[in-house]
Amino acid sequence: MKLSDTTAKNSFRYSWLLKRLFPYVKPFLGRILLGFLVAIPVGALDGVVAFSLKPYMDYVVGQKDWVFSLFGHSYTVTYSAMAIAIPFAVILFAGIQGTLRYLNTYLTDWSSQKITNTVKIALFDKLVYMDPSFYDENSSGVILTRYSNDPASASDGIVTYLRNFVTSLFGALSLIAVMLYSSWKLAVIGVVVLCAAFIPVALIRKKVKATSNKNMVLGGGITTNFNETYNGNKVVKAYNLEERQRHIYNDKIWETFNNNMSLVKRTGWMSPIMYLIASCGIALVLGYGTFLITSGSMTAGSFASFVTSLLLLYKPVKTLGNTLTGLQGVFVAMGRVFELFDLHPEIVDKENAIELKGLDNFIEFNNVSFGYNEEQTVLKNINLRVQKNETLAIVGNSGGGKSTLVNLIPRFYDITQGAILFDGVNIKEFKQESLRNNISMVFQDNFLFSGTIRENIMMGNKNATENELNHAIEYAHLEEMIADLPDGLDTVIGERGMALSGGQRQRVAIARAMIRNAPIVILDEATSALDNKSEAIVQKALDNLIKNKTVFVIAHRLSTIKNANRIAVINEGELVEIGNHDELMNIPNGQYKALYEMQYRKQEQGVA
Numbered sequence: 001m002k003l004s005d006t007t008a009k010n011s012f013r014y015s016w017l018l019k020r021l022f023p024y025v026k027p028f029l030g031r032i033l034l035g036f037l038v039a040i041p042v043g044a045l046d047g048v049v050a051f052s053l054k055p056y057m058d059y060v061v062g063q064k065d066w067v068f069s070l071f072g073h074s075y076t077v078t079y080s081a082m083a084i085a086i087p088f089a090v091i092l093f094a095g096i097q098g099t100l101r102y103l104n105t106y107l108t109d110w111s112s113q114k115i116t117n118t119v120k121i122a123l124f125d126k127l128v129y130m131d132p133s134f135y136d137e138n139s140s141g142v143i144l145t146r147y148s149n150d151p152a153s154a155s156d157g158i159v160t161y162l163r164n165f166v167t168s169l170f171g172a173l174s175l176i177a178v179m180l181y182s183s184w185k186l187a188v189i190g191v192v193v194l195c196a197a198f199i200p201v202a203l204i205r206k207k208v209k210a211t212s213n214k215n216m217v218l219g220g221g222i223t224t225n226f227n228e229t230y231n232g233n234k235v236v237k238a239y240n241l242e243e244r245q246r247h248i249y250n251d252k253i254w255e256t257f258n259n260n261m262s263l264v265k266r267t268g269w270m271s272p273i274m275y276l277i278a279s280c281g282i283a284l285v286l287g288y289g290t291f292l293i294t295s296g297s298m299t300a301g302s303f304a305s306f307v308t309s310l311l312l313l314y315k316p317v318k319t320l321g322n323t324l325t326g327l328q329g330v331f332v333a334m335g336r337v338f339e340l341f342d343l344h345p346e347i348v349d350k351e352n353a354i355e356l357k358g359l360d361n362f363i364e365f366n367n368v369s370f371g372y373n374e375e376q377t378v379l380k381n382i383n384l385r386v387q388k389n390e391t392l393a394i395v396g397n398s399g400g401g402k403s404t405l406v407n408l409i410p411r412f413y414d415i416t417q418g419a420i421l422f423d424g425v426n427i428k429e430f431k432q433e434s435l436r437n438n439i440s441m442v443f444q445d446n447f448l449f450s451g452t453i454r455e456n457i458m459m460g461n462k463n464a465t466e467n468e469l470n471h472a473i474e475y476a477h478l479e480e481m482i483a484d485l486p487d488g489l490d491t492v493i494g495e496r497g498m499a500l501s502g503g504q505r506q507r508v509a510i511a512r513a514m515i516r517n518a519p520i521v522i523l524d525e526a527t528s529a530l531d532n533k534s535e536a537i538v539q540k541a542l543d544n545l546i547k548n549k550t551v552f553v554i555a556h557r558l559s560t561i562k563n564a565n566r567i568a569v570i571n572e573g574e575l576v577e578i579g580n581h582d583e584l585m586n587i588p589n590g591q592y593k594a595l596y597e598m599q600y601r602k603q604e605q606g607v608a
Contacts, residue, residue, distance in 0.1 A: 010335045017334045020341075024118045024155065028111045032159060035107035036166050038100050043170030045097040046316065047178045049090055050309040054182060056086050058301030108163040115155040123147050123340055131345050132412045136372070141224030146340060153333035161330055164323045171316035175309040182306035183298055186285050190310055193281030222252045285310055347414050349431050356430040356438050359519045359550055360423050362387050363409070367418035370408060378404050380573045382418070388519075391551040393564035395595060401573045402554045406522045409552065410436045440518040440545070444525040446509030448500075453482065453508060454489040460512040468515055475544035476511035477537050478504075503537060510541045521546050523553040567592060 010016060025032065059066050059079045066077040127147055135143075179187040229245050285307065292298035365384040371377040378401045386392050394402045408415055411432055420427045427435055440460070448456050457472060458464060464472075473479055473489075481504055485491040493499045493508075500508065513521065523542065539560070546553075555561050562581045569577040569584070569592045577584055577592050584592035 010338065013335075014331060017331055017338065020338050021155065021158065021334065024115050024122070027118070028114050031107050032111045035104055035111060035159075035163060038104040038107065039163050039166040040170045042097055042100045042104055043167040043172075043316070044174040045093055045100075046171040046312060047174030047309065048093040048097075050175060050178045050305050050312055051181070052086050052090055053308050054299075054301040054305035055082060056301070057304045058299050060086065062301075104163065104167070108159055112156040112159040115159065116152050119151040119155045119337065120148065123151055123337070126341065126343065129345055130343070131347050132407075133346065133372070134343075139224040141222065144223050146336065150333045150336050150340075154330055154337045155334075157326065157330035158334070161323050161327045164319060165327075168316040168319040168323060172313055172320065175313045175316070178309040179306050179313075182302040182309070183289070183292065185292070186289055186306050189281055189284050189288065190313065193277055196277050222249065222256070225249050225252065282307075282310060347411055347432070350428060353431045354425075354429055356422065356434040358438060359388050362421075362423065363520070363550065364421040364424075365405075365418070366421060368408070368415050368420060369417040370404060370413065370415045372413070377416075378573050379408075379415075379570075382575050384568060384575060384578070386550060386552070388550055389548055390566065391546060391553060391564045393561045393567045394552060394554045394570060395561060395567060395592065396570035397572075397595070400570045402570050403524055405570060406524060406552050406554065409520070409522060410439050410441070437516070438518050439520045439522060440513035440516045440549075441522045441524070442506070442509055442513050442542070442545070446505060448493060448505055448508060450493070450495045452487075452490045452492055453478075453485075456493070456508055457511045457515055460514070460516040464515045468517075472511040472515040475514055476507045476541045478507050478511055481507070507537070507541050510545055514541075514545050519550060521549045521551045521553075523551065523555070525554050569595070 055066065058064065060083045063079050065079055066082065068075055068077075124147065127143070176187065176191065179190050225245060225248050229249075289298065289303045289306065293300060293303055363386045365382045368379060368382040369377060370379040382405065384392075394405060396402050404413075407413060408420060409427075411427060414428075422430070449459070454469070457469060460472075461468070473482065482488050482491075491499075523546075542560075551564075553560060553564065555564075561567055564580075566578055566580055567584055568575060571591055577587065577590055584590055585596065587593060
C-alpha cells in the first residue's frame with residue numbers, strides 16, 4: 001500500500017473509530033473520567049459571576065436587605081454585608097475554578113501522552129515487521145509522518161478536545177441555567193441563538209478531511225527532503241544541488257501554506273457568522289428585556305445577570321465550535337491511524353511452520369520467477385542447485401537480477417512462481433525467524449546502528465559469549481582498529497556508524513555476520529565500495545567468514561570469482577551460464593567470457 005494514497009475513508013464513522021481506540025484508552029480510563037468529572041465544575045463555575053450580579057444589583061445597588069425564610073424561620077442579610085460577601089465569594093469561586101482547571105489540565109495531558117505513547121508503540125511494533133516491499137513503495141518522510149504525527153494528532157487530540165468539549169458544554173449549560181433563572185422568556189431566544197451558531201460546523205467536515213490528508217502527504221514530502229539532504233549531504237555538495245533541495249523544500253512549504261489557506265477561506269467565516277448570530281441574539285434580548293423591565297415583569301438585577309450570562313456564553317459556544325472543528329481533524333487522523341493498524345505484512349509464517357535447524361545437503365531454486373510488480377518480471381525460470389559448503393559466485397550485467405536472487409533466500413520477498421528449497425523443503429514451510437537465523441548477510445553498504453561497536457556486533461547473536469565476541473573481532477581483523485579507539489569496543493560510532501571509515505564499517509558488519517555463525521552466507525558486493533587497501537583487509541575478513549559455509553557471493557573482485565566452486569551468470573533475469581572459471585571461459589562467444597574480457601582482465605593484468 002502506498003501511504004500517500006490514503007483516503008481515511010472511515011473518518012466519519014465516529015462510533016467505529018472510538019470503539020477501535022478504546023483498547024488503548026481503557027488502561028487510563030480512570031484518570032480520563034476523573035479529568036472529565038473535574039471539567040464539569042470547571043465549566044459550571046463560569047456562571048458564578050453572572051449569577052452573582054442579580055443579588056448585587058437588586059440588593060446592594062438597590063440598598064435593600066435580603067429577607068428569606070428557611071425551615072420556618074425568617075432570616076435577614078443586610079445589603080452592606082452582601083456588598084462585602086459577594087466580591088469575596090466571586091474571588092473564592094475563581095480560586096476553586098483555577099485549582100480545578102490545573103488538575104483537569106494535568107490529568108488530561110497525562111492521559112493523552114500515555115495513550116499517544118501506547119498507540120505509537122503499537123504502530124511501531126507493526127512497522128518493524130513490515131516487508132521490504134513496504135519500504136520500497138513508501139518514502140521515509142511519509143512513513144515518519146504517518147507513524148509518528150498521526151498517532152499524536154489522533155490519540156492526544158481526542159482527550160484534549162473532549163476535555164475542552166466537556167468544560168465548554170457545562171460552562172454553556174451553567175450560563176443557560178442562569179439565563180433560565182433570570183428569565184425563561186429571554187432564555188428561549190438565547191437557546192435558539194446557540195443552536196443556530198452550530199450550523200456552520202456541520203458544513204466543513206469534508207473540507208477538513210481533504211486538507212488534513214493533503215497536509216499529511218505534503219508533510220511527508222518535507223520530511224523526506226530533510227532526510228535526503230541530511231543523508232545525501234556529500235552528493236548535494238559534490239553536484240551543487242543546494243538550489244535543487246532548497247526549491248523542493250520551498251515548494252512544499254508554500255504548497256502546505258496554500259492548502260491551509262484554502263481551508264481558512266472556507267472555514268474562517270465561521271467565527272464572524274457565529275459572532276453575527278450572537279449579536280442578533282443580544283439585540284433581540286436588549287429589545288425584549290427593556291420591554292420586560294418597563295412592564296415590571298423583570299428586575300434590573302435579573303436583566304443584568306441575564307445579559308452577562310449571554311455575553312459570557314459566546315466564549316464557550318465559540319470554543320465548542322472550534323472544538324468540534326478540531327475533532328473533525330482528529331477523527332481524520334484517527335481514520336488514517338487505523339488504516340495503518342489494518343496493514344499486514346504480505347510475507348507471513350504459515351500455520352504450523354517448522355524450525356530450520358541448519359543445512360544438510362543443498363539449496364535449490366526450482367523454476368523460480370519473481371517480479372516486484374505485475375508489469376515487470378525481474379527473474380525468469382531460474383533453476384539452480386547449490387551444495388552444502390559450496391561457494392557460488394553470481395555475476396552479470398548491472399540490473400540483471402543478481403541482488404534480487406539472493407534477497408529471495410531469506411524471504412525478503414516471496415517468489416512469483418516456483419520454489420526455493422532447503423534440503424528439499426520449501427522455505428515457506430520454515431518460520432521466518434529461524435530461516436534468517438541460519439543466514440548471515442554482508443551488504444555493499446552495511447547499515448550500522450547508533451550505539452557502540454560492541455552493541456552492533458552483538459546484534460548478530462545477542463546470546464554470544466565474550467569468547468565468541470573476541471573470536472569474531474579477531475577474524476574480522478578489528479583488533480588493531482579497536483585498540484586505537486579511546487573507548488575500545490564501547491566506542492560510540494554515531495548515526496549509521498559515520499564515525500568509522502567505509503572499511504571499518506564493513507569489518508564491523510562482517511564481525512556481526514561472523515558472530516551469528518550461520519551455515520549460509522550471502523555477500524552482496526561486500527567490497528565494491530572500498531579502496532584497494534581497505535578491500536584487501538576486508539577480503540581477509542570475508543575469507544574467514546565463509547570458511548566451511550554455503551556461500552552466495554555477488555562479486556566484482558576477480559580472485560573471489562575464480563576461487564568460487566562455480567560461477568552463475570545472470571543476465572536480464574535469466575540464468576544463462578553456470579560452471580567454474582575455466583569451463584565458462586571455454587564457451588565460444590560466452591557471456592561470462594565477454595564479461596571477463598570487459599571487466600575482469602584488467603584486474604588480472606594488474607595482479608600480474
